[in-house]
Amino acid sequence: MSVRLSAAAEYEALLDKYDTWMFDCDGVLWHGDRLIEGAIEVLSILRQRKKQILFVTNNATKSRKSYKGKFDALGVEAHVDEIYGSAYAAAVYISSVIKLPKDKKVYVIGMKGMEEELADEGVSFIGGTDPADATLQPFSLSDFALDPTVGAVVCGLDTAINYTKLSKAFQYLTRNPGCHFLATNEDSTYPAGDGLLPGAGAISAPLRYALGRDPVAIGKPAKTMLDCIQAKVHYDPARTIMVGDRLNTDILFGQNGGLATLLVLTGITSEAEITGPNASSIVPDYVTSSIGDLRTVGQ
Amino acid sequence: MSVRLSAAAEYEALLDKYDTWMFDCDGVLWHGDRLIEGAIEVLSILRQRKKQILFVTNNATKSRKSYKGKFDALGVEAHVDEIYGSAYAAAVYISSVIKLPKDKKVYVIGMKGMEEELADEGVSFIGGTDPADATLQPFSLSDFALDPTVGAVVCGLDTAINYTKLSKAFQYLTRNPGCHFLATNEDSTYPAGDGLLPGAGAISAPLRYALGRDPVAIGKPAKTMLDCIQAKVHYDPARTIMVGDRLNTDILFGQNGGLATLLVLTGITSEAEITGPNASSIVPDYVTSSIGDLRTVGQ
Structure with a gap:
């Protein structure tokens, strides 16, 4: 009790x-x-x-550096080395636990903060905020060139999620042998100030469902x-x-x-x-x- | 055997x-x-x-009428009343089983075929292919006006799926009392001619995960x-x-x-x-x- x-x-x-x-x-x-x-x-x-x-x-949408900006804006004392976010932890996991080879890269479903943390850890990536993936057009498999160097897919909260990103991630996870499947966190929802919205776990859910397997979850x-x-x-x-x-x-x-x-x-x-x-x-x-x-x- | x-x-x-x-x-x-x-x-x-x-x-992306066009294009004899699609079945379920009152409407995650079948069954709907929902911008809950007449959310394959649609559907399903949650079908993948892509079940998966409950599935x-x-x-x-x-x-x-x-x-x-x-x-x-x-x- x-x-x-x-x-x-x-x-x-x-x-x-x-x-x-x-x-x-x-x-x-x-x-x-x-x-x-x-x-x-x-x-x-x-x-x-x-x-x-x-x-x-x-929160995986912000890097530690940009998350510190949130503390600053609210007048809360905080230092970057006191902040542990799931994007940072995912990047550290990829560089230090998986030890993704330098000639491999990550396909990102996520936002700028995820990309910043990967870059800080020296991990190459594609996808993420790339304008080429920011589309609501149907995904054409015949126009898609599978990048054989993608060795991991990482999924965080992505408010620009779309079918192209999901389809590309699905191709890497089913066609690139040994491709790792990671989720920054599995929160079903997140508090948006004035209510709840679907969380990072809901963003990886389509892949989880289509693949019939769960990602390695990094966050709390x-x-x-x-x-x-x-x-x-x-x-x-x-x-x-x-x-x-x-x-x-x-x-x-x-x-x-x-x-x-x-x-x-x-x-x-x-x-x-x-x-x-x-x-x-x-x-x-x-x-x-x-x-x-x-x-x-x-x- | x-x-x-x-x-x-x-x-x-x-x-x-x-x-x-x-x-x-x-x-x-x-x-x-x-x-x-x-x-x-x-x-x-x-x-x-x-x-x-x-x-x-x-297939819930096409109405029976437009699905007949597929048969025609391939030279296969077929008649509209021989064709049963999950969009049609979902529309019939809403009009005849749920008997959604005439002053209520459906929020659609899906494509034109889903809208056509609802219209044919005399069911009002919002969402779907509405250009207002076709956005990759973050969803703002404070700018969102909840429509209290939405009495059901139906989810089919939607290759224009995005965070705004998921967030709106989530609001209706958590804030409108008794709002029905339907999925045209739960296929994890679908064959896209030259490979597999995430199926309709993957499109409803974020809601399923965020809500912690399963939709009523209509299709096979x-x-x-x-x-x-x-x-x-x-x-x-x-x-x-x-x-x-x-x-x-x-x-x-x-x-x-x-x-x-x-x-x-x-x-x-x-x-x-x-x-x-x-x-x-x-x-x-x-x-x-x-x-x-x-x-x-x-x-």
């Missing part, structure tokens, strides 16, 4: 107990372009107390994301807490990595999903209404 | 045994724009022997398609045979409807899928290499 936090002493004890604080962003620190009340003050308290802060997001809750963080920063899992708004990504991610978990109710998860007869089987260690609640500890 | 047909007497016996012949088209009568050798002669033999012929296709192997045929023509299931190239659509469809089944090997299904240790659990009554084999019976 989760501990429901409410008293100042409980928040104070939480701060004492954990040195590393991993935060999901959307639904925890902000909603679209609106800050969650108190988020800035809480992050500031953590920094004053010399806590290690990491931002762990499944997959352990791959934590492996990527572990390769870059030192932290003690026993003194680390993951703060998130989503049970099947954030909280499960923390649990998969042996971290403590704090659920906030400012995002996807509602009270009904954690209490009562239909409660989820994923149970966070702690629950609080909002990250802003931690302000009670004072500076 | 299937009966493997080869002798003229076996084909002759088959013709004696069945009065109604239901044909899948792509992979059975033609491949894309190329006729299967002997298909025209065999259909002609069946007509001379006064057999009832029905063409049962999951669903019984819905046969219900639609039954409502229009008389046939005796005991003297009816379904001829197809795909085990999990055509053959399963025939079996679900209590019909005999004949598999041809000119399409999706290979020899390895019906024999040996990895054979499918879907076993047709009869197997022959090609529909053209039936020519041996002579005129």
Whole structure:
């Protein structure tokens, strides 16, 4: 059962107990372009107390650099090396785990952030935002030249998804032997400020369905994301807490990595999903209404 | 175990045994724009022997009228009332089974054929080929006006699929109470003449994934398609045979409807899928290499 936090002493004890604080962003620190009340003050308290802060997001549409721009615009202090996005983790996975040979390339279903992270990791790619693939015309297989050097397809959220991209990815995955199939994350939906829209998992779903096989998923809750963080920063899992708004990504991610978990109710998860007869089987260690609640500890 | 047909007497016996012949088209009568050798002669033999012929296709991109154009172009005799497509069956299902009220409408993910069949059944619709939805720009939820009269979303193969269509459909299915979710068919792929491309099932897959629920599927192997045929023509299931190239659509469809089944090997299904240790659990009554084999019976 989760501990429901409410008293100042409980928040104070939480701060004492954990040195590393991993935060999901959307639904925890902000909603679209609106800050969650108190988020800035809480992050500031953590920094004053010399806590290690990491931002762990499944957002694959932005590179870390451009995602920092989001923090800047909202007035939230953040540093690029504190930000771990699923596009970055996917690029690291391709360069360091798969070790895609230098003469091979990736076919991208995704946006600029995915391309930037691949470029930063020195991974060649095609597709993505290439205007040649930005079409709503029917796809002609007889006009298509299969590139035999495509050794992986990576799928992230792509709001310019179309049949040409899906068809090309399908050709590479069925005709290039050993072609890897990766998804930055499997979120079914994402919070768009004023509601939910289909998430990255919905973008890879057509390929998953047509192929009859699942991609390797990189983002939360997959352990791959934590492996990527572990390769870059030192932290003690026993003194680390993951703060998130989503049970099947954030909280499960923390649990998969042996971290403590704090659920906030400012995002996807509602009270009904954690209490009562239909409660989820994923149970966070702690629950609080909002990250802003931690302000009670004072500076 | 299937009966493997080869002798003229076996084909002759088959013709004696069945009065109604239901044909899948792509992979059975033609491949894309190329006729299967002997298909025209065999259909002609069946007509001379006064057999009832029905063409049962999951193709939802064409209305029956425009699908007849395909037969005409290939020189194959066919009549509109012999053609049953999944777009037509979906339209009939909406008008006759769901009985969508006249003040309600359908949001279409699909092509012109789907729209034509809905119009013919007197069903109002939006979406589809509307140029307003033909965009690769990001979808803005705040600019979207939810139409409360949308009572169903129907998904067919749509080679102009994009994020705007998926997002609108997702809004209707999550925000309009009781909104029906239909798929013309669930084919994972379709034969595009020179290879496979993602099929209609891949087009509804993002919604299926984002919603966490499955659509009502209309086309083969669903019984819905046969219900639609039954409502229009008389046939005796005991003297009816379904001829197809795909085990999990055509053959399963025939079996679900209590019909005999004949598999041809000119399409999706290979020899390895019906024999040996990895054979499918879907076993047709009869197997022959090609529909053209039936020519041996002579005129």
